Amino acid sequence: MADVTMERPVIQTADGVPLKTKLRVTTRNNRLKAFGLVIPLLAFVLIAFIFPIGSMLLRSVDNSLLPSLLPRTAAALQEWDGQGIPDEATFAIFAEEMVAARKARTIGRVATRVNFERSGMRSTFTKSARRLAKVEAGPWKEALIKIDKKWGEQGTWTTLKVLSEPLTLTHYLAALDLKYDDDLSIVSEAEDRQIYVPLFLRTLWVSLGITVLCLLLGYPIAFLMATLPVRISNLLMILVLLPFWTSLLVRTTSWIVMLQTEGVLNDIMVALGLISDESRVQMIYNMTGTVVAMTHILLPFMVLPLYSVMKTISPSYVRAARSLGATPATAFFRVYFPNTIPGIGAGSLLVFILSIGYYITPALVGGRTGQLISNLIAFHMQKSLNWGLAGALGALLLGGVLALYILYNRIVGVDNMKLG
């Protein structure tokens, strides 16, 4: 007894540390075990998710190509004030490094990079490098301008100056249809050359439209699944999940079969005399095809959260509302519907975020007008190999989704969201 009374004040000393230390020691083993269990997943997420995203973000601002391949030119251009054209000394360094780069066979990469920013520069670079090799002595300024008069334009050199910085915003500017003009101030692209902002907006609207369509189509089926007897609702559940068991490509291509001009739907409409054989409706390889196929594919992501929320709503709520004097419509809108909002929020957010980055379906059935921003990202990844721009577009998409998520959290509250 005496020991216990002596020890208690020791455990609860004024600074409180000994008690906490003791607690830490006793719980440390459990925490280590728990951590050990999640290590594989943590490593996987790190390698397959965090690292690629980080690398993409880095690539979107990375500009080290010119400084590493033409280091002295880059250094000289960083000193240059950007007015007129650089002095003879800079031209001399540039000419020397061009010749060296041609020998090292790296001039092509520099030309490609510059060409992204200023089209037509690839041929200027390769031609100039080839001819410079034959020029034996300066003045280099005159020699270069003689080879191609673009070397006498301020814009050429300001572009090179921008590319000499180790980090750059050019990819982000391009992704927002902006650019540096010859005086290094930021201006928007010509109206007819704006691609990305309209595409971002189109992606946003299409995603919103698909979300609304999924909600309108999914709400009744989720309601039926939650209220019908188990035997029937299980059947419905299987039908809802069936698309998940079918390959995405099969589903998308079956829509091609359905919707193409010589397809099932058009044939039926012609057979019923609704349309004439000559005026078959174009329903695929355009925005209609993209919206229809994506709505179909994303519908389960709306139905399942809705169903899981509706399942928890006791039927006695609606009964109570009815017995208290509410018509069926009032009971639905004032009692049932408000209780399904967590499911609507979760389903909508899920469908919206999935559709905003959807790639395969628009690529297969979108044709020219049904393309979304992700298709352009893929284009820059695979075809034009402008990874910096692809990275910037991806980062903007990521930022947009995060912003929407924060907005959603402000309005609805993430705690109100129920995914299952």
Added chain:
Amino acid sequence: MANSIEAYVSFREVQKSYDGETLVVKNLNLDIEKGEFITMLGPSGSGKTTCLMMLAGFEPATHGEIYLDGNPINNVPPHKRDIGMVFQNYALFPHMTVAENLAFPLQVRKAPKEETTQRVNRALDMVQLGGFGGRRPGQLSGGQQQRVAVARALVFDPKLVLMDEPLGALDKNLREQMQYEIKHIHENLEVTVVYVTHDQSEALTMSNRIAVFDDGVIQQLAAPDVLYEKPDNAFVASFIGENNRLFGQVRGVNGSGCTVELEGGGEVQALAVNIDGQGTETTLSLRPERVVINPTNGSVPNVFDARVEELIYLGDHVRTRVNLCGHDDFIVKVPNAAGHAHLKPGEQVKVGWMAEDCRALDASVRT
């Protein structure tokens, strides 16, 4: 028939089937007076909740007619019946505050704003939840939620209030307290209440009359004391309160009494209540508190030898299990009164009872 409806609520030949093969409610006839507190009591699956749902309008009657205040209501949708209902799990709307829950029935009736506020506050005061209007149902305890549910069912002055096992989710003490509260509200407001429960003590405490349901049929409809003291049949006798059952054959009937020969031997003088005459099987029902230990000679007509098997001390009485005529589950409640017999297990005693306390009922299914 329809023109002679005098009762406030009336079930006339109501039948209900869910699958078209079995009847859940078989030919129900029940009249409920205005201001009455009537309880439908029965085991689960006896059809009592189905009756309530038909009255509320959530289940259609397969056959027959239900009248409310003289009017047939079979084709009246639930929201036009003007019936308040308290549900098993309260069914308070979780996304509304307590005050909004109470205002809901008034709002859908388009009551003026000031009147709504007034009546909501009055209803909250009635259930002693004056300051709780701004809370959500989830922030209240079970008993408080229960009170809100009762207040919500009453706030719009319904013609009738239905309660579907409303106290089932509460613990014992709270349940008893709520029983008294609901009883007092009923007495103060003079509202007609139809209450469904499977808990007999709840039914006995609160009701004016109790309808005992079994197998889709009302077995007996009577006031609590009648139901307990004068059960009509073996089911009611065993369902309400504790009950000793003895099985035997009727040997002779004389007026209101009869003589029954027990299966284990011995003859009992009993009250003929529900027997088909001489030679038929019967179940004798005898309340444990009506059995006397070691009766004085000649005071009771039925005296038997018994052996004490088990004693359970329960404070106000000692529950004594004795072996009598081969039945070893014969219970005697010995009151813990001054000078009561102190028994020991294994002791041989005499037990006896009056003929009128021993009711000869129908031959029940033995369980």
